[in-house]
Amino acid sequence: MHPSSRPALAAGPAPLAVERDISLKPHNSFGLPAQAQALVRIRSEAEVRRLLGDRELGTQPKLVLGGGSNLVLTRDVQAVVLKVEVPGCRVVDDGPEATVVEFGAGESWHGAVAWSLAQGLPGLENLALIPGTVGAAPVQNIGAYGLELADRFHSLDAVDLVTGRTVSLDAAACRFAYRDSVFKQPALDGGLAGKSLITRVRLRLPKPWQPVLGYLDLARHFAEACIAQPTPQQVFDAVCAIRRAKLPDPAVVGNAGSFFKNPVVSAEQCRDIIGRDPHLVHYPLPDGRVKLAAGWLIDACGWKGKTVGGAGVYEKQALVLVNRGQATGGEVLMLARAIQESVYGRFGIRLEPEPVVV
Known part of the structure; x- marks a missing residue:
């Protein structure tokens, strides 16, 4: 057989693409500084299994990372970072x-x-x-x-x-x-x-599609526009407009969206707070409990626009903590804890953070 006509050898799986000592600052929406010893981009289930079978990386601790929009990095990451990029x-x-x-x-x-x-x-x-x-x-x-x-x-x-x-x-x-x-x-x-x-x-x-318009801001938007039966595209556009007016773009101002969960309290607790603060923003739930607006509680404690180190509270929405430019994860946590203590001191309510802290 002529050498050029020999059957091609079956190609084995491509080696894992491991990035070493990589900055995670571009990979978290807060823009917080941290280094990862190893980062592997995952585009399929097969790549996960190949990683697990790797003699060096397979047994090491792992941190799964998507868009990094719900993450507060307070230190360098020793675990292998799995950057999920599965398409489709x-x-x-x-x-x-x-x-x-x-x-x-x-x-x-x-x-x-x-x-x-x-x-x-x-x-x-x-x-x-x-x-x-x-x-x-x-x-x-x-x-x-x-x-x-x-x-x-x-x-x-x-x-x-x-x-x-x-x-x-x-x-x-x-x-x-x-x-x-x-x-x-x-x-x-x-x-x-x-x-x-x-x-x-x-x-x-x-099917059939029905608009979900119970949220106050959405209902107000369509009432002001005199639109009784909005289309899906109109709902989409309205949500985008409302979010852009209230929340900072992470590509411009580092943030992780809403930082605290809206606390849920008993009807009795809610009545007690309203007795002291009649303007409390609250939403009754089907089970008789009441969801409180965490942003209102934080704003009522005077935090909107305040800064601790490089971290701050967004001027348009007190529920959002932001990176003023050079914040560290430690400064974000310091600000968050100060807010928690302030809200607990005034309302007796403990706010729970939404992001994962690493």
Whole structure:
């Protein structure tokens, strides 16, 4: 056989693309300084399994990183950082009652919302412009303007970071709660925090489409525009306009969005606070409890626009902490703790941070 006509050898899997001693400042929306000893970009389940089988990196601690929009880095990261970049947008089922769409975990969340709308598949528009990736959305059970991810969730695929096995989880298995899921809960409580890497997320978009307009700002927007029956595109545009007016763009001002969860209290607690502060912003819940606006509580304590070191409270929305330019993770935490103490001292309520602190 002529040498040029020999069958080509089967190509083995490409080696892992490991980046060493890399800055994580571009990879977290707060823009906080931190270094990672090793970062591996994950674009498929196979790459996760290859990493787990790597003699050097497989047994090391791991930190899963999506868009870094829900993260406060307070130090350099010794764990292997897994930067999730799994791509893909597709319709997997189109039935009479709903359409199921699937996204790779590395897709931009806002991009996924816009893609769905462009395909004529509304249902996610209230969640427009939320920063981060699709894979991070179930972890946090993101929500805004009267809708949570759990309201549209179908199922997801994740790889076990110990065994390398792929598992599929439905909504019940994800244990969704307010800004919480099984992926944030520790192993001692049966959780999967630090144990899984989400690769694909499927969402169920109900038919026929009905606008979700219960949120006050949205209702006011359409009332002022004299629009009684808005289209999905009009809801999308309104959500984007409202968010841009209230919240800073992370590409311009470093931030992690809403920093604190809105606290939920008993009706009695709420009445007690209203007795002292009649203008308290609050939302009754179906179970009889009341959700309080954390931003209002913080603003009432005089924090809006204040600065501690390089970290500050956003001038237009007290719920958002920002990087004034050179903030460290320690300064962000110092500011957050000062706010917590202030709110507890005045209202007797402990605010709980939303971002993960590393």
